[in-house]
Amino acid sequence: MKKTYVRVAVYFSAWMLLILITGVWGWISSMNQMMGTDHQPLNSSLVPVEVEPPPYNPNKPTVAVLLGSDSTEVIDFLAPYELFSATKHFNVFAVAPDRRITTLTGGLDVIPHYSFEELDELLGNSPDVVVIPAIFYMDHQGYEAVDDYIKKHSNNDTMILTICTGAENLAHTGLLDGKTATTHWGDMGRLEKKYPEVKWIHDQRFVAAGNIVSSAGLTSGIDATLYAISQLAGEPIAERTARSIHYPNFHYVKDPSMERYHFDLRDAVFILNHAFVWKKQNEGVLLYDGMQETALASVFDTFSAMGTSKTFTISKTISPVKTKHGLYLIPRYQNKNAPNIDRLIVTGTNPSMDLAKYIKEWRVKDKDTEMVYMHAMEPGRFVLEAPIEDLARQTNIPTAVFAAKRLEYRADALQLEGDSYPTGVIVLPVMMGFLSLVMVIWMDRRFLKKENRRAKKSIT
Known part of the structure; x- marks a missing residue:
């Protein structure tokens, strides 16, 4: 009986071990991406600061x-x-x-x-x-x-x-x-x-x-x-x-009074996304002169923060981009050296018309890239709402719900459409656990066969 308990404990530990190791690796990698520390440092000598x-x-x-x-x-x-x-x-x-x-x-x-x-x-x-x-x-x-x-x-x-x-x-x-x-x-x-x-x-x-x-x-x-x-x-x-x-x-x-938020089981989607979404969607974010600061922040703090996407800043030149209120941003990439991206996001409720030529050039360069005007289609809404709704469509509703909760955005205007369950993000840890369990059972049976052969030899 004692051996049975030990074997069950070993099986359970092995099942959990691979999930934990791979999950921790994914979490650390994703957190570095979220913090922006995984990017290659800019060469300041090439940028007029x-x-x-x-x-x-x-x-x-x-x-x-x-x-x-x-x-x-x-x-x-x-x-x-x-x-x-x-x-x-x-x-x-x-x-x-x-x-x-x-x-x-x-x-x-x-x-x-x-x-x-x-x-x-x-x-x-x-x-x-x-x-x-x-x-x-x-x-x-x-x-x-x-x-x-x-x-x-x-x-x-x-x-x-x-x-x-x-x-x-x-x-x-x-x-x-x-x-x-x-x-x-x-x-x-x-x-x-x-x-x-x-x-x-x-x-x-x-x-x-x-x-x-x-x-x-x-x-x-x-x-x-x-x-x-x-x-x-x-x-x-x-x-x-x-x-x-x-x-x-x-x-x-x-009146700043509000109902206090708490962690609950549904919030586990945040951990699962960061730990097990290893292939993230690449979102290019176009930087241009005159862009709205909070609109830009809404994309970065919705997508990269939820562990499902990586964000890359892209502009026409390496020169600093001046926002609507005089803040200077430095793009990481230009058209010629940009990584492969799934979507090119244009933020702001009224993006500059000067972008039309550049976006046309991008379409010629990569016809498969989806162009997303994140805020311009509904300029009368608060800029955080479109990215959260887009996140629901790109991933699932639980991820978008937690994004709003993390951002402390309390509003009834959100219209979330997408998958009701984060099925995709659960598949990988389940597969890893199953693979680990199969390997342990196989090793255990080989060990038992050897043990049985030794026992027979000792009897004879």
């Missing part, structure tokens, strides 16, 4: 949107940047430890307008607002400069606005000790253990505590940013800004 920042008006409040040296969350950075800029009430600058090209999640490369030191020299004092997105790799060498900058400009005259797990970056400095704050629902438990001195709030889109405003997950940062705009420039300007991007949830600015 001296770009002209937006004009500085000393009569306007200044907003510094922080970047890390390694990787920064894409929508956490781009959405506040666009919203503050769209008001025309603020100077808005992307600032980082130095002027080197830095990467947003999904592989979108950005040139900071100023280094921390350069912005301090320009202003002569602290910015009026410091926006802290989720900046990763806090243990890496070079992050110390981010820590020091936040501490240096933490006086009561500066509003500090954290987006998503940017609250962890602020908590890392000790400046949240004894204060109320919130963060992404999926990271709340971890941060409660790591920073027990902070009074974490679970059921609000954002929390205002003195000069600190912290937001919950990702799109909650839109609410927190609009709240900050309402406090600094007036509610009518905040409401007008929300309408300009067709954001449907301005009511959260007045």
Whole structure:
């Protein structure tokens, strides 16, 4: 009987072992793609990084949107940047430890307008607002400069606005000790253990505590940013800004209460996608002058973040691309050296007509590439809705549902059509487990035959 139990335990362990090994390998690879760290580093010597920042008006409040040296969350950075800029009430600058090209999640490369030191020299004092997105790799060498900058400009005259797990970056400095704050629902438990001195709030889109405003997950940062705009420039300007991007949830600015999200069994699709979708769809994202920042972020934070796609930035030339509000992006690829892609995505509700010639050239180069105008077909909708609905069609509805949940996007306007179950992503681990089990049974039987032969010989 004991041998039977041991054999069952061995079979079960072997069945799980191959699934775990391959799943962990897939997870790590997919996470690197999501963070944008799997891309070949850009050769800065080939890219003109001296770009002209937006004009500085000393009569306007200044907003510094922080970047890390390694990787920064894409929508956490781009959405506040666009919203503050769209008001025309603020100077808005992307600032980082130095002027080197830095990467947003999904592989979108950005040139900071100023280094921390350069912005301090320009202003002569602290910015009026410091926006802290989720900046990763806090243990890496070079992050110390981010820590020091936040501490240096933490006086009561500066509003500090954290987006998503940017609250962890602020908590890392000790400046949240004894204060109320919130963060992404999926990271709340971890941060409660790591920073027990902070009074974490679970059921609000954002929390205002003195000069600190912290937001919950990702799109909650839109609410927190609009709240900050309402406090600094007036509610009518905040409401007008929300309408300009067709954001449907301005009511959260007045009342940030919400129902708390929790992990449940359906969310396992996120883990399965990252662990076992090894052949990902290649999405080319076209960069062009004048593109909308949040529309661009919506594609990167929907597709690459869910583990089903890889995103590649493509443009006509290697030169920096200037967004609608003066941010400079660097494309990874051009027409001549672009990898094989399944789709070429054009973001924005009103893409430039100058793109027509380039897109025609692309069609000649690769007739099999599908052209997707992600937002232009329904320009009156908020830009996050089309990518989530497209994700449902490309993958399955559970993946799209979790994408909205991860992004903290709460809206009734989503119309999800696609496979009801993530059948495809379950097949691979089941096959791996079956193969592992067959191999163990075969080895076990060979071992038993040898054991039986030895027993017969010993008897004779």
